[in-house]
Amino acid sequence: MKIFRDADWIDRERIMRWGVPFAIAFLLFLVWDFSAHSVRGITDEAGEHIGRDFINYWSGAKLAVDGKAAIAYDLKEYYKFQRSVTGDGGEFKLYSYPPVMMLLTLPLALCSFLIGYLLWTIGGYALMVKMLSREMPQRLALTAAIAAPACLLNLQSGQNGFFTAALLAGGLTLLGRKPVIAGILFGLLCYKPQLGLLLPVALAAGGHWRSFISAGVTVVALVAGSTLMFGMEIWPAFLQQMKEQGDLLARGTTLWPRMPSVYCALRLIGIDSAFAYAAQIIAALAAVAGVVMAWRGKAPDTVKHTVLLLGIFLSSPYSWDYDMAVLVFGAAWIVQAANEKSRAGGFLPYEKFIWLLVILLPFLTLISRSPVPVNIGPVVLFAAIFITLRRVRVP
Numbered sequence: 001m002k003i004f005r006d007a008d009w010i011d012r013e014r015i016m017r018w019g020v021p022f023a024i025a026f027l028l029f030l031v032w033d034f035s036a037h038s039v040r041g042i043t044d045e046a047g048e049h050i051g052r053d054f055i056n057y058w059s060g061a062k063l064a065v066d067g068k069a070a071i072a073y074d075l076k077e078y079y080k081f082q083r084s085v086t087g088d089g090g091e092f093k094l095y096s097y098p099p100v101m102m103l104l105t106l107p108l109a110l111c112s113f114l115i116g117y118l119l120w121t122i123g124g125y126a127l128m129v130k131m132l133s134r135e136m137p138q139r140l141a142l143t144a145a146i147a148a149p150a151c152l153l154n155l156q157s158g159q160n161g162f163f164t165a166a167l168l169a170g171g172l173t174l175l176g177r178k179p180v181i182a183g184i185l186f187g188l189l190c191y192k193p194q195l196g197l198l199l200p201v202a203l204a205a206g207g208h209w210r211s212f213i214s215a216g217v218t219v220v221a222l223v224a225g226s227t228l229m230f231g232m233e234i235w236p237a238f239l240q241q242m243k244e245q246g247d248l249l250a251r252g253t254t255l256w257p258r259m260p261s262v263y264c265a266l267r268l269i270g271i272d273s274a275f276a277y278a279a280q281i282i283a284a285l286a287a288v289a290g291v292v293m294a295w296r297g298k299a300p301d302t303v304k305h306t307v308l309l310l311g312i313f314l315s316s317p318y319s320w321d322y323d324m325a326v327l328v329f330g331a332a333w334i335v336q337a338a339n340e341k342s343r344a345g346g347f348l349p350y351e352k353f354i355w356l357l358v359i360l361l362p363f364l365t366l367i368s369r370s371p372v373p374v375n376i377g378p379v380v381l382f383a384a385i386f387i388t389l390r391r392v393r394v395p
Helices: 012-036 054-065 069-073 075-086 099-104 106-110 113-132 138-147 149-157 161-174 179-191 199-205 209-230 234-251 262-268 273-296 301-315 321-339 351-367 377-389
Strands: none
Touching (some): 012 138, 054 075, 054 099, 069 209, 069 234, 099 179, 099 209, 099 234, 113 138, 113 149, 138 149, 199 301, 209 234, 262 377, 301 321, 351 377
């Protein structure tokens, strides 16, 4: 149908016409949400914290400064520490990050919980806007960093998606001009290793060896720094908890709709875990092949970068809806590629509509939870990477 094939109704004017009211409504919702979660100090009546997951970053930093970093990986002791902050009714949050994250978030230990949360949230939003403003008009960037569903989730849940997006997108845009700095930004992403699986593949395929080495040195430095600061015993504790995280993923029926991976999509419809992991491996290999083809092929950097972002989500069984904030950059890069008419010929059939689905995906997964739960994330992402690969000319 022409309405989906050409999607002429998706243009900047309509995006702003709808995006600005949604952004204002979401801001009002965030104010209400903050108020609702402060009726018992820093929790609501059910024990959910202000900023939800932010307590992990703040708690990890506090424990690290006090010389008790390993407590973050002891479920019983960590919950006891959280309740000392939130009160006995506070809900439990799992610290699912490697010790490197404690090292990177140490400045939060200088702040009270509320001040730290506000700095984290406002700082993340400002960084996202600054980075997006390099790819689109500032007014659109200000709107997208609130109204895009993945961005709203970061603002609501105190998550790290803005910082992850800035590191990934920042590294990619600096790759050609400042390869060493780009590698450092990629290396900093080791706090979320599941989202960095394809970075070495892309850098090697594109011959970006200075960035490859710079990223590796950064990772080694961060691991060494966190080991020196927190002690060698921190790593066995983290590895033990990783096993518990794997068990949680295997039985996390409430988590699967929010993770746009092949594994979670199959588990949600009742597929056995072993078969779902096998399918995830196949998807990861397909993503690797797509990234290699794009980064070795002849296409604008914007296209190569977008293929990598999509491949990252298709290759890992463990990624969240709030992580998808970085795909806003992918959408912006596809618009740029389409506008280079002499090279790209405008938008491809169905391209605009598919990218609208990509941006709306965190909301679509919420809607699709009932009456029959289904995770459409992998289908949308595979459609997006397939159509993006059509812009690549193989040498």
